[in-house]
Amino acid sequence: AWVQLKTSPLVGGPSWLPFHVKVIVEGKHIYDFLPKNPKSPQTLQKLLSFQEVPGQIRYNKAIVSTSITTKIDDIESEES
Numbered sequence: 001a002w003v004q005l006k007t008s009p010l011v012g013g014p015s016w017l018p019f020h021v022k023v024i025v026e027g028k029h030i031y032d033f034l035p036k037n038p039k040s041p042q043t044l045q046k047l048l049s050f051q052e053v054p055g056q057i058r059y060n061k062a063i064v065s066t067s068i069t070t071k072i073d074d075i076e077s078e079e080s
Contacts, residue, residue: 002026010047012039019047030060 003025007018011034022032035043035055046053 010035010038010044013044019044024062028062030062032058034058 003023004027006022006024008020008022009015009018010020013019020032022030024030033055035047035053037043037053043053
C-alpha cells in the first residue's frame with residue numbers, strides 16, 4: 001500500500017514544531033491522532049518524551065484531484 005506522512009503543528013502547539021502527523025494511505029484514507037487536551041503544556045511535554053496521552057484516532061476519506069487532496073467534509077460544508 002502507498003503511504004504518505006504529512007506533518008503540521010499540533011492543535012494549539014508552537015508553529016515551529018510540526019509534531020502532528022497525518023497518515024495518508026493510497027491517497028484517499030487519512031488517519032491522525034488528536035490528544036484529548038492538545039493545548040495543554042503537559043500534553044506536549046508527554047508527547048515529546050514519547051509518553052502516553054489520552055486522545056482519539058480520527059479517520060477521513062479524501063477526494064483526490066489532479067493537483068489537490070480535499071477532505072469530503074470540507075466540500076460538504078462549502079455546499080451548505
